[in-house]
Amino acid sequence: MxxxxxxxxxxxxxxxxxxxxxxxxxxxxxxxxxxxxxxxxxxxxxxxxxxxxxxxxxxxxxxxxxxxxxxxxxxxxxxxxxxxxxxxxxxxxxxxxxxxxxxxxxxxxxxxxxxxxxxxxxxxxxxxxxxxxxxxxxxxxxxxxxxxxxxxxxxxxxxxxxxxxxxxxxxxxxxxxxxxxxxxxxxxxxxxxxxxxxxxxxxxxxxxxxxxxxxxxxxxxxxxxxxxxxxxxxxxxxxxxxxxxxxxxxxxxxxxxxxxxxxxxxxxxxxxxxxxxxxxxxxxxxxxxxxxxxxxxxxxxxxxxxxxxxxxxxxxxxxxxxxxxxxxxxxxxxxxxxxxxxxxxxxxxxxxxxxxxxxxxxxxALAQQSKFESPISKQIYDLLEKPGTTNLGDALAKENIVVDDDMILLDVGQALINENKPEKALLLYQYYTKAFPKIVVAWNDMGDVYRMLQNNEAAKNCYQQALLIRPGNPRATENLEKLKR
Structure with missing residues (x-):
């Protein structure tokens, strides 16, 4: 021993x-x-x-x-x-x-x-x-x-x-x-x-x-x-x-x-x-x-x-x-x-x-563009990368792209967050939360994006919306506590 x-x-x-x-x-x-x-x-x-x-x-x-x-x-x-x-x-x-x-x-x-x-x-x-x-x-x-x-x-x-x-x-x-x-x-x-x-x-x-x-x-x-x-x-x-x-x-x-x-x-x-x-x-x-x-x-x-x-x-x-x-x-x-x-x-x-x-x-691997399981995710990502895209809903309609699965949007949004592209991510989540208003993770993610953009009041509103959908949600609760501090 x-x-x-x-x-x-x-x-x-x-x-x-x-x-x-x-x-x-x-x-x-x-x-x-x-x-x-x-x-x-x-x-x-x-x-x-x-x-x-x-x-x-x-x-x-x-x-x-x-x-x-x-x-x-x-x-x-x-x-x-x-x-x-x-x-x-x-x-x-x-x-x-x-x-x-x-x-x-x-x-x-x-x-x-x-x-x-x-x-x-x-x-x-x-x-x-x-x-x-x-x-x-x-x-x-x-x-x-x-x-x-x-x-x-x-x-x-x-x-x-x-x-x-x-x-x-x-x-x-x-x-x-x-x-x-x-x-x-x-x-x-x-x-x-x-x-x-x-x-x-x-x-x-x-x-x-x-x-x-x-x-x-x-x-x-x-x-x-x-x-x-x-x-x-x-x-x-x-x-x-x-x-x-x-x-x-x-x-x-x-x-x-x-x-x-x-x-x-x-x-x-x-x-x-x-x-x-x-x-x-x-x-x-x-x-x-x-x-x-x-x-x-x-x-x-x-x-x-x-x-x-x-x-x-x-x-x-x-x-x-x-x-x-x-x-x-x-x-x-x-x-x-x-x-x-x-x-x-x-x-x-x-x-x-x-x-x-x-x-x-x-x-x-650092230089390679994010890969997505869905080709629609790739199309959305590319639309957001185009100069002049200011409204994702309009851009999707123009290209006749229909999104019926919120996970496609989540995939793109989290890729943009991880790539530190908050402005593009915000466009994504503004559309996401309108198209699928009951998805808690979308509101939490958008709150994170607003924090990256140093807009704490908008972030607070997002986290509060997440709590309205799912009372007691730990992620929203924790982030609201951070904003208070």
């Missing part, structure tokens, strides 16, 4: 120091340093090669107001990478012979209705259960939803498809797995992960920070405006995390923690080789990707551009963005997390991997 403790302390001490190991990582470091100066990049990057951190460094600010830099020890939300830890927790219960992967839901919840009673743990772990991505009208990540009410609503809502028929990403299914972890172990979800996965390797990952006065938590920023931390949002919601988030998103970690975790998985310190092999095997083909992507347990499995195995996890709440990529055949792990929405992991990490493998950026 004493020797293990010394090893853990040594790893932590080494991890606290910024690491830039060779010519390739020096090139990457120079690129990120330039982005920090020129484009307000803020976050951290960890690259592990054969178990050694060859680059571990923070850039920009963890907290601008307090002038605290982002470092390898800064804690930041990893979003849906949380699902990887939920899957690992389930595999630990399987190893302890407390669960089996073929167990049906009604073993743990006798009240499960007939259409859901036979859903297995395997199907929950591979997003093939049929549960929707979110509960209907869920109220967002910080809605005060307890375990019993979450399960009641999940069981009452119709499935998106028959269990096992296909595999489509779901947060609801992962939160149900986290509830099973609690029911079987008798421990809180976070306490279980800490006791069985994190404490044995000296790793500090969780929701409830700060644990000590030394903890530095990265403040999230939306296009330069302070959004706050998850802990701020939990406090305003009266506690948390609640079950729209718990088990499927929001865990926080530092680069140091991810170094310990990634190596613990590679070295089979917290799970057996058999469990890890099962987690990282392509179990079920992911719908909509033409056979190029499979779900493992709590991860995606695919091929890299070099035709090597890639195990991938990504996560974001629209403010923090994180991605964890394992390339086991190449002995590599990449982890990036950012706390500034406008220049985030999704835009920067593709350039980092090009610098690593090709020595240069061949296709600049």
């Amino acid at each position: 004493y020797k293990t403790l010394l090893m853990v302390i040594a790893l932590l001490v080494c991890g606290l120091q910024e690491t830039v190991a060779n010519d390739t990582t020096q090139k990457i470091d120079a690129y990120l340093s330039r982005l920090e100066k020129e484009k307000n990049f803020s976050g951290g990057l960890l690259i592990i090669k054969d178990g050694k951190a060859i680059l571990s460094k923070g850039y920009g600010w963890a907290d601008k107001a307090r002038q605290i830099r982002f470092t390898p020890s800064t804690l930041a939300s990893m979003g849906s990478i949380t699902k990887a830890f939920t899957a690992a927790g389930m595999m630990k219960l399987v190893e302890l012979q407390k669960c089996a992967l073929h167990d049906p839901l009604n073993k743990y919840f006798p009240q499960a209705p007939a259409d859901k009673a036979g859903i297995t743990l395997h199907q929950l772990l591979t997003h093939s259960s049929g549960f929707h991505e979110f509960l209907q009208d869920d109220g967002g990540d910080y809605a005060k939803l307890d375990k019993a009410e979450f399960l009641k609503r999940a069981f009452a809502e119709p499935l998106a498809f028959k269990p096992g028929e296909k595999a489509v990403y779901t947060n609801v299914g992962m939160s149900i797995l986290a509830i099973i972890i609690e029911e079987v172990s008798g421990l809180d979800y976070e306490a279980f992960l800490r006791q069985f996965l994190f404490d044995p390797i000296g790793c500090k990952i969780g929701y409830h920070f700060p644990v000590s006065p030394a903890d530095t938590i990265a403040v999230g920023y939306q296009n330069g405006l302070p959004w706050g931390t998850l802990q701020d949002h939990f406090a305003r919601a009266g506690g948390g995390p609640y079950w729209n988030l718990k088990g499927n998103g929001g865990l926080e970690a530092s680069l140091n923690d991810i170094l310990l975790w990634a190596n613990a998985i590679s070295d089979q310190k917290v799970l057996t080789a058999a469990s890890i092999r099962t987690m990282f095997s392509p179990q079920v083909q992911e719908e909509g990707y033409g056979g190029q992507s499979y779900f493992g347990y709590g991860c995606n499995v695919s091929k890299s551009r070099r035709n090597t195995k890639m195990i991938d996890n990504g996560g974001s709440n629209g403010i923090y963005f994180a991605r964890l990529i394992r390339l086991p055949e190449e002995g590599l792990v990449f982890y990036m997390v950012t706390n500034e929405s406008s220049i985030n992991t999704n835009k920067v990490l593709p350039n980092i991997t090009q610098l690593y493998f090709q020595g240069k950026i061949v296709e600049d």
Whole structure:
């Protein structure tokens, strides 16, 4: 035990120091340093090669107001990478012979209705259960939803498809797995992960920070405006995390923690080789990707551009963005997390991997125009980019474009916000809120746009309208409180 403790302390001490190991990582470091100066990049990057951190460094600010830099020890939300830890927790219960992967839901919840009673743990772990991505009208990540009410609503809502028929990403299914972890172990979800996965390797990952006065938590920023931390949002919601988030998103970690975790998985310190092999095997083909992507347990499995195995996890709440990529055949792990929405992991990490493998950026992800799932979204985006467009409704009518799905507008609006184009975004949301006046997120987004334009009175009116539609809406309530301050 004493020797293990010394090893853990040594790893932590080494991890606290910024690491830039060779010519390739020096090139990457120079690129990120330039982005920090020129484009307000803020976050951290960890690259592990054969178990050694060859680059571990923070850039920009963890907290601008307090002038605290982002470092390898800064804690930041990893979003849906949380699902990887939920899957690992389930595999630990399987190893302890407390669960089996073929167990049906009604073993743990006798009240499960007939259409859901036979859903297995395997199907929950591979997003093939049929549960929707979110509960209907869920109220967002910080809605005060307890375990019993979450399960009641999940069981009452119709499935998106028959269990096992296909595999489509779901947060609801992962939160149900986290509830099973609690029911079987008798421990809180976070306490279980800490006791069985994190404490044995000296790793500090969780929701409830700060644990000590030394903890530095990265403040999230939306296009330069302070959004706050998850802990701020939990406090305003009266506690948390609640079950729209718990088990499927929001865990926080530092680069140091991810170094310990990634190596613990590679070295089979917290799970057996058999469990890890099962987690990282392509179990079920992911719908909509033409056979190029499979779900493992709590991860995606695919091929890299070099035709090597890639195990991938990504996560974001629209403010923090994180991605964890394992390339086991190449002995590599990449982890990036950012706390500034406008220049985030999704835009920067593709350039980092090009610098690593090709020595240069061949296709600049930052320069590429936003891509949309719907061609109508692309048309709307292009209309707003045209000089002289001052009224989106008129422009759509002129082009005979009919919008009958509000998600098309949401896609464009949030792209414009992330690209820091508030004037164009305002045109979009002015039309959006007229065409779909009962959509809460549209009013909240328009309030954010007005704040970007420093029109706080108009922002206040938007947030108040959101509250009229959905009383108690956490996002509107929090933003109105910020405006008062």
